[in-house]
Amino acid sequence: MHRTPPNNISLSASESDLTNLSKANETSNITLRPSVKRLRTSEESVSSQENTFSSFKKEIMESMAAMFAEQNEKFSAIEKSIAEIKSQNTTIHQTNCEIERSLEFVSHQIDDVKDKISHLEVERKKMSSEIISINNKIENLECINKKTSVEIRNVPNSKKRESKSTLFDMIQHLQTGISLEDEYCGQIRDVYRTNYKSQSNVSTVVIEFMTTLAKEKFISKTKLFSNSKGDQTNSKLMGLDGASTPIYISEHLSPRTRKLFYLAREFAKQNEYKYCWTSGGKVFLRKSEGSQHLLVKDDNDLKSLKNPVQP
Structure with a gap:
């Protein structure tokens, strides 16, 4: 009869790899430590990193x-x-x-x-x-x-010294030549020359009548003489010696009216006005026979006639 051995009894056994067993036992009984060289290398690495970071x-x-x-x-x-x-x-x-x-x-x-x-x-x-x-x-x-005065332009100058009586005689000859009525012949207040220049051969003679009526009669007789004779009044009618010289008889105008009369005559030529004359120191225009006469007060009236305002 075989008996079972108890469990607490240790049994010896043999190990086949005794060398490895020995090394294992040595290893289990020995504490391992890192090598000094490896620690030093790690410290140097940390120090190098710290230096690099710094x-x-x-x-x-x-x-x-x-x-x-x-x-x-x-x-x-x-x-x-x-x-x-x-x-x-x-x-x-x-x-x-x-x-x-x-x-x-x-x-x-x-x-x-x-x-x-x-x-x-x-x-x-x-x-x-x-x-x-x-x-x-x-x-x-x-x-x-000047309303009673008449001027005679282009009258030859006398070579001799002229007196008032000489001038009156010249006008008397002229009145006789144009057949002025006796009742007006003696109505002369004064006679004198104007625009007298030594270098000129002619000048203007001014006659001052006592009344406007005598002046108007003298001018109308002069026009009638020129129209009836068909000839221009001349210096021979005044009893002057020498060549016959045309003379021009008109109202004695003020400088302003004389200038306006000149402008009106030029306007009449350029704009086909048939008549331009003065009466009583005023300037008049008429377009044609039978048309209404126009009083010209200043050059603005001539401008208005040239450029009439359209209605």
Whole structure:
């Protein structure tokens, strides 16, 4: 009968690989430590990394410091420029204020000048109106003074000294030649020469009659003589020696009316007006026989006749 051995009894056994078993037992009974060389290498690596980081950090700090320094310089320059611009703006503002004050002053002066000019313009118009009024009065006085006078143009000058009686005799011959009635022949107040020039051979003789009627009769007889004889009145009718010279008899006009009469005659030639004459110191025009006569007061009337206003 076989008996089972108890469990607590240790049994010996043999190991086939005694070498490996021995090494395993040695290993299990020995504490392992890292080698010194490997630790040193690790410490050197950490130190190198720290040095690299410190160097990088230093470079970064230096770069940032340089950048900040550069930025500060730029900001300082910008602040300086802004300060200069502000100073310039202040100066410009002050200058603009001075210019505005100057312009305001000049503007006031211009307004004053405009007021003065307006006042002077009013005064000028007033004076012009007064001058026109005075000239019209002078013209009326001259017309009144000359309303009884007749002028004979282109009368030959005498080579001898001429007296009043000589001039009266010349007019007497002329009155006889045109067959003026005796009742008007003696109505002469004065006779004299005008426009006398030593270098000229002719001048104008002015006859002042006592009445306007005597003057009108003298002029009408002169026209009648020229129309009936078909010849121009000449110096022979005045009893003058020498060659026969045409003479021209008309009313004695004021300088203003004489100029207007000349303009009216030129206007009549250019615009086919058949008649242009003076009567009582006034100038008249007539387009044709039987048409209405037109009183010409000044050159504006001639302009109106040339360019009539369309209705």
